[in-house]
Amino acid sequence: MECRETRQRIQDVIDGRLPPGEAEEVRRHLRACAPCAAEEADLARVGDLLRLWSAARVGEREPQLSALWTRVRAGIEQQGSPWYAPLLRRWFFVPAAAALAVLILLFYPSDGTRAPFHPKSFDVTVESLESDTATVALVDKGEELPRVIWVIEHGKT
Amino acid sequence: MTGNDQANLPDEDLVRGAQDGDEGAFRDLMERYKRRAYGVALGIVGDPDDAQDVVQDAFVKAYYKLKDFRFGSNFYTWFYRLLVNQAIDRWRKASRSPTVSFDDARVSGETSEPEAMVYPKTPEEMAGNRELGEGLARAIAALPEYHRTVILLREVEGLAYEEIARILDCSVGTVMSRLHYARTKLKEALKGFREG
Numbered sequence: 397m398e399c400r401e402t403r404q405r406i407q408d409v410i411d412g413r414l415p416p417g418e419a420e421e422v423r424r425h426l427r428a429c430a431p432c433a434a435e436e437a438d439l440a441r442v443g444d445l446l447r448l449w450s451a452a453r454v455g456e457r458e459p460q461l462s463a464l465w466t467r468v469r470a471g472i473e474q475q476g477s478p479w480y481a482p483l484l485r486r487w488f489f490v491p492a493a494a495a496l497a498v499l500i501l502l503f504y505p506s507d508g509t510r511a512p513f514h515p516k517s518f519d520v521t522v523e524s525l526e527s528d529t530a531t532v533a534l535v536d537k538g539e540e541l542p543r544v545i546w547v548i549e550h551g552k553t
Numbered sequence: 554m555t556g557n558d559q560a561n562l563p564d565e566d567l568v569r570g571a572q573d574g575d576e577g578a579f580r581d582l583m584e585r586y587k588r589r590a591y592g593v594a595l596g597i598v599g600d601p602d603d604a605q606d607v608v609q610d611a612f613v614k615a616y617y618k619l620k621d622f623r624f625g626s627n628f629y630t631w632f633y634r635l636l637v638n639q640a641i642d643r644w645r646k647a648s649r650s651p652t653v654s655f656d657d658a659r660v661s662g663e664t665s666e667p668e669a670m671v672y673p674k675t676p677e678e679m680a681g682n683r684e685l686g687e688g689l690a691r692a693i694a695a696l697p698e699y700h701r702t703v704i705l706l707r708e709v710e711g712l713a714y715e716e717i718a719r720i721l722d723c724s725v726g727t728v729m730s731r732l733h734y735a736r737t738k739l740k741e742a743l744k745g746f747r748e749g
Contacts, residue, residue: 407729407733411707411714438740438743439736439737442740442743443708443736444672445672445685445689446596446689446693446704446708447708448674448678449679449689449690450705450709451592451676452686453592454591454595455676455680457595457601457604461587464605464608464609464612465580465584467609468613471609471610471612471613
């Protein structure tokens with residue numbers, strides 16, 4: 397076997413892809429030819445060094461790789477949730493928005509009229525009433541004349 | 554269910570378990586392949602953080618696509634296809650075109666005489682040889698992405714040409730020619746080192 401022919405087959409020898417007879421023929425040439433043997437050794441060394449390099453780099457990352465499941469699990473959960481889930485997670489203000497909506501409905505009823513108890517200030521007191529039906533009233537004292545803004549009749553507003 | 558009781562089960566059994574909703578079975582598959590997957594991803598994208606993201610994303614994707622897995626092919630071939638595509642996409646998005654030429658990537662300068670060199674024999678020795686490790690990383694980065702992928706799958710993962718061809722959706726002949734090119738380029742880049 398000539399050098400040219402041998403060199404074309406070195407990769408097949410390294411990767412074990414030659415039939416036994418043909419592989420032995422190549423090896424016989426390599427034993428007798430120093431330049432071809434050096435070429436084979438250099439190409440084989442590429443693989444050896446790549447494996448060592450990869451193992452070394454993986455070893456450096458061991459702590460992070462040990463915790464990989466936590467990250468994968470989080471990724472699975474994130475992908476499995478509905479498309480609007482990230483929005484919901486941001487809607488931490490939902491309770492506050494609901495409270496605000498209730499207040500708006502109280503002070504601005506749906507028929508467009510202002511509620512009679514619309515306050516002019518935050519100077520509001522709770523006062524007892526002498527009445528057969530009403531017991532308690534909220535009184536706005538922020539204006540010139542105090543104004544009843546809410547009457548509670550036997551526990552009902 | 555996860556842990557030692559499943560450690561020796563073949564991939565197919567774990568895949569079946571995972572398809573039936575056994576999260577532990579999927580986790581065992583992940584534990585089995587995560588290091589090898591990281592090694593391949595790192596070789597393709599170059600950056601350790603990016604490589605870890607790629608591995609994580611590939612496993613998340615695998616979890617949801619596992620229902621489409623067809624028995625009769627290997628799980629790792631199927632998974633590496635996801636992984637490699639993810640890694641190559643990541644590398645392309647990061648616009649890390651190979652700006653390092655092979656002349657620049659030589660482990661030792663071309664002008665200097667080749668020095669006597671004892672090649673590392675263990676990963677620890679390789680980790681201790683910074684110059685060689687960095688030079689090799691530069692040389693890998695200088696390869697076109699598909700050549701890089703082929704040589705990693707062959708040399709690091711030990712996959713057969715036919716498996717690599719399936720993963721990359723190309724012919725065995727293409728695998729052979731890419732492998733030959735990559736080996737030759739890496740051999741030239743490592744020229745400066747001679748065993749002492």
